[in-house]
Amino acid sequence: MPQQKSEHIPRATIQRLAVYVQVLENLQREGTEVISSEPLAKACNVNASQIRKDLAYFGEFGVRGVGYYVKNLIASITSALGVDREWRTVLVGVGNLGKALLNHKEFRLRGFNIVGAFDCDPFKIGEEVSGLEVVCTKRLREMIGDNGAEIGIITTPPERAQRAANHLVEAGINGILNFAPSRITVPDHVNVEYVDFFHHLYALSFNITHPNSK
């Protein structure tokens, strides 16, 4: 069982592990069974020792002289990341984006089941979206007590994100994925990740504007 060997693991390592899984899954789909760090590194656009060092935080998954068995390595990394299980999630803010996410089947496929949908708009409460009844945000605590969700997804307007986060924290969630373009403040034990593709467009803009700074 891949067990964490060392204390602190860089955030960058976690991000790369997600990339490795993605690339390995595509390789697997194309029929590759074994791969060594060199070509995998090329496909992921990183240094080969970087991959080996990242993996070394969790154990020894390769075979010297051979490389890594793709299927095996996927299993090892997903286990290290903790995504080899079901994660129950709830979504707050059933608007355009919220509905699109509720209908997105990939969540369930990847083990992130959305088991609750919440909104504060009385016109939306009671509506059914993708097999879930939209419930009043005030009942978040009670509902999470029932369904045991651990991750909250925020898709409210930015000025409501902090309020939504407060409700989620109070309800006992310990991870938040925030799609609203605003930062939220939460207690230390709660993890927050932000999704905002404009940040990526900004990065492109910068890199195109300053081509030499690479």
Place this chain on the structure above:
Amino acid sequence: MPQQKSEHIPRATIQRLAVYVQVLENLQREGTEVISSEPLAKACNVNASQIRKDLAYFGEFGVRGVGYYVKNLIASITSALGVDREWRTVLVGVGNLGKALLNHKEFRLRGFNIVGAFDCDPFKIGEEVSGLEVVCTKRLREMIGDNGAEIGIITTPPERAQRAANHLVEAGINGILNFAPSRITVPDHVNVEYVDFFHHLYALSFNITHPNSK
């Protein structure tokens, strides 16, 4: 005019600058006119000298003893990032996600105008989405010659992303925002950013699973 003072700027700095803009815009909406690095840092969840150092790459934007004028600082950072102008973009892959993005008005609002929509499915070509006629991917080069787009957005299935990227590169694009969950290979002068919220869910999963490793 904010001019780049130093040669290499860390990628992490660029990502943070985008966060600063986001937080500053929200502060501005709430009426804040001046802010010092300490409270701004708190809102962005970073160290105050980090902010000052990040800004120092581009110039001196603060007033000693006072702090930063919010409006001014937003202008300085957006100028540094190169997002104080219009960026013309094209989108390849007019499916569920592609259509949602084409209808998303925020792009235009933020200066990223989608001026072309491409797909290879003959049933989709000719269809009109959000005021744009869907055009065959093969005509990408010709169309970009006309509309002068510089950024391409990929929303094809993962196994088609590389092909889409090749078309975009050939057409002379120099930045790509890839929503497909696969890595693409492009020449050195082309910049690629990846958007995948499962990577963020993976990070949450890891952090919740290993609470001590923070």
Place this chain on the structure above:
DNA sequence: TAAGATATGAGAATTATTTCACAAATTTGG
């Protein structure tokens, strides 16, 4: 106009991450 309070900007010190280099393990072919 001078003193006290505040907050930036930048060099130095620290800490973290990445890359290198190579010993150890495994396979393959004669």
Place this chain on the structure above:
DNA sequence: CCAAATTTGTGAAATAATTCTCATATCTTA
């Protein structure tokens, strides 16, 4: 079964990024 060819895993070295510290600049108030 041994030698040659691979390729991992890891300590050491090199790089990079972050944080600390403080001199310097500005504002406020008396």
